[in-house]
Amino acid sequence: MPQLLLFGSDLVAVTVLVFGLYVPRHRRRDLVVAYLGVNIGVLAVAGSLGAAGAGAGLGLGFALFGVLSIIRLRSTELDQQEVAYYFCALALGILGALDATPLWRPVAMMALLLAVMYVGDHPRLLRGHRRQVMVLDTAVTDDAALLAHLQRLLGTRVYSANVERVDLVNDTTVVDVRYAGPSRVVTLDRDKVLR
Known part of the structure; x- marks a missing residue:
């Protein structure tokens, strides 16, 4: 049951990240599916590896390798803000797949990531x-x-x-x-x- 709550928390967090922060500020429809796909893909792979008894380090290494490859071998140029959204989507997926004993810790980390993205990419920050x-x-x-x-x-x-x-x-x-x-x-x- 705690694992399902974490999966649900990840879905809520990535929805807020993509549709609450990214889309209203940047309006790039093509990256919506990329952020959602990276998040859910990492969540699925890391969750499956965790359920199969593989170490969390293996899942984390796989996820980071995959995202770094995607960003490095991309066909269109991305701004640094968009790369940050990629990494945030990745991190949310990893946090959602953790087998955490205190359930509040990964949920708090998800909230922290969203808060940092909200402030760091706010239109009023350094608007001059x-x-x-x-x-x-x-x-x-x-x-x-x-x-x-x-x-x-x-x-x-x-x-x-x-x-x-x-x-x-x-x-x-x-x-x-x-x-x-x-x-x-x-x-x-x-x-x-x-x-």
């Missing part, structure tokens, strides 16, 4: 910080000149600028910029888009 990959129409090799150019272009303070590529032939610079600024939310008028 922006990140953008920019392609500049000039090749800039001097760091101070690049910083001055970006601050002039953006009209705000630049925290960091990581040069990804300088093309001297085509006279372009690709730079990952982190800067201060209000968070912009772009909304589309559906009627205008469909015309």
